[in-house]
Amino acid sequence: MTQEFAPSRVSQASVPIPFEIHPESSEEQALIEPLLDRAFGPDRRARTVYRLRDRPPAEGLSYVARHADGRLLANIRYWPVMIGKTPAILLGPLAVEPSIQGRGVGKALVAHSLGEAIRRGHRICIVVGEPDYYAAFGFRPASEFGLILPGPVDPHRFQARELVSGALKGVSGLISPAPVGTPGQA
Numbered sequence: 001m002t003q004e005f006a007p008s009r010v011s012q013a014s015v016p017i018p019f020e021i022h023p024e025s026s027e028e029q030a031l032i033e034p035l036l037d038r039a040f041g042p043d044r045r046a047r048t049v050y051r052l053r054d055r056p057p058a059e060g061l062s063y064v065a066r067h068a069d070g071r072l073l074a075n076i077r078y079w080p081v082m083i084g085k086t087p088a089i090l091l092g093p094l095a096v097e098p099s100i101q102g103r104g105v106g107k108a109l110v111a112h113s114l115g116e117a118i119r120r121g122h123r124i125c126i127v128v129g130e131p132d133y134y135a136a137f138g139f140r141p142a143s144e145f146g147l148i149l150p151g152p153v154d155p156h157r158f159q160a161r162e163l164v165s166g167a168l169k170g171v172s173g174l175i176s177p178a179p180v181g182t183p184g185q186a
């Protein structure tokens with residue numbers, strides 16, 4: 001799938017970026033850790049969400065955006081989690097190469113991967129990120145659903161979305177990593 005997105009920040013280069021979204025390959029993994037460090041800073045692992053990422057990521061939901069010339073531009077991954085006894089997925093990390101941020105690559109990765117998550121039968125997605133950014137994808141404050149993360153988090157950044165209508169009805173409580181061997185783990 002090749003996409004061309006007009007820049008969303010006028011201060012960035014005004015030329016659209018030609019890029020494609022692909023499933024993440026094993027050869028790309030060595031490039032992704034440095035990309036995450038550049039996008040989030042090296043202290044990123046101290047964040048509460050990393051307590052939910054000590055196991056394999058969700059199967060089939062790790063994607064990269066590659067420039068038409070082959071360069072890695074961005075990456076998105078999801079992690080299987082439990083809300084009490086209810087399975088869900090944690091969106092992120094989502095990292096876009098700093099030099100091309102604000103030009104539509106992040107949004108395209110979120111839209112593509114959420115579509116695939118729905119296709120694979122996932123029912124609930126949570127994220128810790130900018131509310132304005134994720135509200136556009138239907139995320140709402142997690143406090144509305146009584147969801148709790150296993151550590152400190154800015155409550156405005158913690159959000160949730162039903163991927164299937166009604167999936168969060170009656171679901172609340174502490175979020176934990178999905179047990180190893182849970183279906184849907186890579």
Ligand SMILES: CC(C)(COP(=O)(O)OP(=O)(O)OC[C@H]1O[C@@H](n2cnc3c(N)ncnc32)[C@H](O)[C@@H]1OP(=O)(O)O)[C@@H](O)C(=O)NCCC(=O)NCCS
Pocket residue numbers: 008009039040092093094095096097100101102103104105106107108127128129130132133
């Ligand atoms: C946040 C991030 C993933 C967004 O991806 P991106 O490719 O830069 O952004 P996009 O071009 O897809 O989106 C652009 C739109 O989102 C908005 N946006 C971008 N970054 C934003 C942020 N941090 N907070 C709020 N809005 C943001 C832009 O204003 C723009 O809005 P518009 O479409 O209404 O003009 C990227 O900037 C990034 O990697 N940042 C550092 C790491 C990070 O914070 N990751 C997200 C944590 S979950």
